[in-house]
Amino acid sequence: MSDIVVYGKGKTGKSLLKMLQRLNKNATSFDDATGFEGVGKFTADELVVVSPGVPPDANGIVEAKKVGSNIVGELEFCFPYCLGKCISVTGTNGKTTVCEMIYHIFRNVGISTYLLGNGGVPFSEKVLDIDYNDIVVLESSSFQLSDCKRFAPHISVFTNLAPDHLNWHGGFKAYVESKKNNFVHMTEGFAIFNKDDAAVEELSAECNVCKLYYSVKDSSANCYFDGKSVILHMGDKRISADAIYLRDFAYHNISNALAAVLACCCEGVSLQDAVSSLKDFTFPPHRLQKIDSIGGVDFIDDSKATNVHATVSALRCFDKRLALILGGSDKGEDYSEIFRVAQPNIKAIVAVGQTAEAIKECGNKYEISVTVLNDIKQAVRFCFDLLKYDGGVVLMSNACASFDRFRDFEERGSYFARAVEEIKSENQKN
Numbered sequence: 001m002s003d004i005v006v007y008g009k010g011k012t013g014k015s016l017l018k019m020l021q022r023l024n025k026n027a028t029s030f031d032d033a034t035g036f037e038g039v040g041k042f043t044a045d046e047l048v049v050v051s052p053g054v055p056p057d058a059n060g061i062v063e064a065k066k067v068g069s070n071i072v073g074e075l076e077f078c079f080p081y082c083l084g085k086c087i088s089v090t091g092t093n094g095k096t097t098v099c100e101m102i103y104h105i106f107r108n109v110g111i112s113t114y115l116l117g118n119g120g121v122p123f124s125e126k127v128l129d130i131d132y133n134d135i136v137v138l139e140s141s142s143f144q145l146s147d148c149k150r151f152a153p154h155i156s157v158f159t160n161l162a163p164d165h166l167n168w169h170g171g172f173k174a175y176v177e178s179k180k181n182n183f184v185h186m187t188e189g190f191a192i193f194n195k196d197d198a199a200v201e202e203l204s205a206e207c208n209v210c211k212l213y214y215s216v217k218d219s220s221a222n223c224y225f226d227g228k229s230v231i232l233h234m235g236d237k238r239i240s241a242d243a244i245y246l247r248d249f250a251y252h253n254i255s256n257a258l259a260a261v262l263a264c265c266c267e268g269v270s271l272q273d274a275v276s277s278l279k280d281f282t283f284p285p286h287r288l289q290k291i292d293s294i295g296g297v298d299f300i301d302d303s304k305a306t307n308v309h310a311t312v313s314a315l316r317c318f319d320k321r322l323a324l325i326l327g328g329s330d331k332g333e334d335y336s337e338i339f340r341v342a343q344p345n346i347k348a349i350v351a352v353g354q355t356a357e358a359i360k361e362c363g364n365k366y367e368i369s370v371t372v373l374n375d376i377k378q379a380v381r382f383c384f385d386l387l388k389y390d391g392g393v394v395l396m397s398n399a400c401a402s403f404d405r406f407r408d409f410e411e412r413g414s415y416f417a418r419a420v421e422e423i424k425s426e427n428q429k430n
Contacts, residue, residue: 002028002040005069007060008051009034012074015125016049019078022128032059044068049077052118052143055168075144078123079151084114084134087263090145090182091159091194093310094256096284098159099139101260108277109269111135118144135267140182142169148181155266156183157192157259161199162309166332176203183207190266192259195221212266214258216251223262225254230261232271241275250288250317257281286413288314288397291420294427296391297384299420303396303413308333311399312341321392322346323383325376327353328400328412335359338399339366348386350379354404376412380419 004027006016013029020027029037042048042064048071054061064071079086089098099115106113114130116123117139130136138153142165145151161179169175183191186209193204195213204211212234215221224231227247229240246254261274283289286303293299298320305311311326315338322345326338335355339362342349349370351359356372363370373379376396383394402412 002026003046004028005030005036005040005042005046005048005064006051007031007048007058007064008054009037010051010053012051012122012124015122016051016074016077019124019128030060042067042069046070047072049074050147052141056146056170071147073144073147074122074124075117075138075140076148076151078127081127082123082130082136083132084130084136085155085267086136086138086153087155087157087267088117088138088140088151088153088182089157089159089259089263090140090142090179091157091200092162092164092307093305093313094159094252094259095139095141096304097253097256097287098157098259098263099137100284101257101278101281102137102263104281105260105264105269105274105277106135106137106267109273111267111269113137115139117141142175142178145181146174146178148185150185151181152185152187152189153182154189155192155263156186156189157263158182158200158203159194159256159259160197160309161203162307163333164307164309164331167330179203180206183209190263192262192266194255194259196255212262214255214262216254216258223258223265225258230258230271230275232262232265234265239271241272243275245279250313252313252316253283286409288317289413291417292424294384294420294424295388297387298393299380299416300393300395300397301413301416303398303402303409303416305397305399306401306409307331308335308337308399311397312337314395314397315341315343315346318393318395319343319345321387321390323348323350323386323392323394325350325352325379325383325394325396326359326370326399327351327356328398328402329354329404330358331401333399335362335399336365339363339368342366342368347392348383350382352376352379353398353400355400359399376416377419377422380416381423384423 006029103115118141191207195215213221214223230243264274289301291299360370406412
């Protein structure tokens with residue numbers, strides 16, 4: 001019998017098995033689809049290390065709990081093996097961008113840094129290679145944080161909070177409890193919070209280490225943008241650095257930049273170096289990414305907007321005539337906020353995928369018409385035909401996950417881009 005069971009046979013599961021082999025641990029793997037690797041069963045003596053994304057009600061989890069197995073997640077298991085300092089970033093949206101900004105700043109100033117975690121390189125793949133002088137930037141999802149009891153990064157960052165993954169967690173309360181594990185076990189270091197998000201600021205009261213706040217609109221925050229400069233206020237020190245270029249960022253990305261700058265300054269990077277490093281930062285794809293223009297119509301891929309909060313943030317970035325494409329796989333969210341913030345510049349809302357009818361029904365409550373179509377390609381063509389004479393923006397910001405028809409949000413975004421390319425080719429021939 002093995003001493004450790006790795007639950008999950010995907011990218012993280014494979015990384016965990018390799019890590020355990022390097023540690024000379026007796027391990028096997030399991031998933032609900034194929035069972036154990038070889039002969040095996042859950043026992044009270046075993047440690048079960050769970051890959052992110054395995055839901056708490058999965059059959060194997062239920063079985064392991066019945067026999068009293070010790071169940072931990074990858075993040076919790078790997079953390080004690082990490083010799084370097086960890087910066088853990090969580091929040092409903094903005095995690096990836098903030099992590100990549102922090103990584104970009106550290107690399108620019110010559111600090112050895114690993115970028116690991118949710119959706120990228122698993123923590124377990126690199127944790128045994130990390131040295132005392134290294135910094136680890138971790139993107140920490142609610143899945144990864146859900147069972148943490150000891151995880152205590154040197155710096156935690158909390159970007160924002162809104163309902164998400166409710167079908168996985170079973171409700172908003174459980175989702176929030178998971179997110180809090182990014183900072184509640186810390187006994188030293190810095191916890192960084194978004195002062196512009198009321199829910200995040202309220203949660204910060206439960207933090208027991210040095211709390212720092214960033215804001216786009218509140219000058220009392222420790223890190224603040226006044227429209228021209230980033231102001232840093234820590235202790236008795238108040239300094240500023242020119243950041244005119246931030247005016248070209250979307251509002252939420254100004255916020256993300258402030259979070260990243262503050263985190264890096266906590267690790268000793270000068271404010272000037274942190275701010276100037278982001279001048280050449282390239283945003284990750286599928287996040288309000290302009291794909292192309294045809295005539296006077298811009299096509300924007302925001303496939304990474306997999307929840308309502310992200311789509312609402314996207315809508316605030318546009319005042320041109322706009323056609324919005326929503327829909328995908330169901331995460332148990334209410335779509336009302338999209339219709340509450342809808343402005344007159346939105347000329348059409350189109351819904352596709354598994355959630356299309358639910359989105360249409362929600363729109364009806366607000367007396368806003370929603371057109372249901374079968375496919376993103378149909379939706380792109382419908383929106384273009386609506387806007388092509390007077391110009392505007394076709395925005396795909398789904399407010400839903402992609403798993404009804406796509407492997408992930410990247411594949412969905414690529415499909416959107418191909419739909420745009422087809423229309424462009426047709427227009428070039430005409």
